[in-house]
Amino acid sequence: MDLNDTPEQADYREKVRTWLQTHKQEAPPRSRSSEDKAYIDARRAWQRELAEAGLAGVAWPREYGGQGLGPIEQVTVNQEISRAEVPGILDVIGIGMLGPCLIAHGSEEQKSRYLGPMLHGDEVWCQLFSEPAAGSDLAAIQARARQNDNGSWTLNGQKVWTTNAQFASYGLLLARTDPDVPKHKGLTMFIVPIDADGVTVRGLRQISGEAEFNEVFFDDVHLEEDAVVGGVGNGWGTALTVLMFQRLTIGFGS
Secondary structure: OOOOOOHHHHHHHHHHHHHHHHHHHHOOOOOOOOOOHHHHHHHHHHHHHHHHOOOOOOOOOHHHOOOOOOHHHHHHHHHHHHHHOOOOOOOHHHHHHHHHHHHHHOOHHHHHHHHHHHHOOOOOEEEEOOOOOOOOOHHHOOOEEEEOOOOOEEEEEEEEEEEOOOOOOEEEEEEEOOOOOOOOOOEEEEEEEOOOOOEEEEEEOOOOOOOOEEEEEEEEEEEOHHHEEOOOOOHHHHHHHHHHHHHHHOOOOO
16 A cells, blocks of 8 residues: 555645744644633634634535545644644634534534634534433433423533533534433434523543543523524434544644
């Protein structure tokens, strides 16, 4: 198997390398506390620069702000960012996993509203899947969303081990919306504003003193009808799209 770049891939690599070498002095440090607001703001600004240079959302379709390229080009960008010893994008989870899910399952209104700010670091996202009692069985989650007479939803429950919730604007959340059907069929995916009334984020302090992960509580959180992604009861299939992109996401940021 030939693992060398093709001439086209080598040309792309050189363009990425040249841009990074030219702009690396503008990059923030590669690692600092995620509780440092000034550092997070600097990482947002750096992600914006990467996006404007075509180095964020490399595999996103062009109509949603990406480059319309493939996983090889994404790997090339990751390799060159590491080689330049600069940080990658801040919102690894959003760009790598949740954005592709919205592209695949979201309405045109959702794509228009959320993908641009996500790509440019204006709005960071978090993944709200894991729960204290669900273990590794994603379909066993118990966070509940009840639909109201006017079509809106009321959300209650708890999520845990959530990365970036402390500075996220939105989360993609999987909730049980029908407890009377087999567990894989009673799930729905929602977009949840982290600053909504009833949402509480608490850092999980590790032995190092850092609070990289969070637990997030939802107490009678009101969600509009258009917060549903992929259709009511289709949450399992929508979640599988997120998990499919999880492997490709490894190594995006650093």
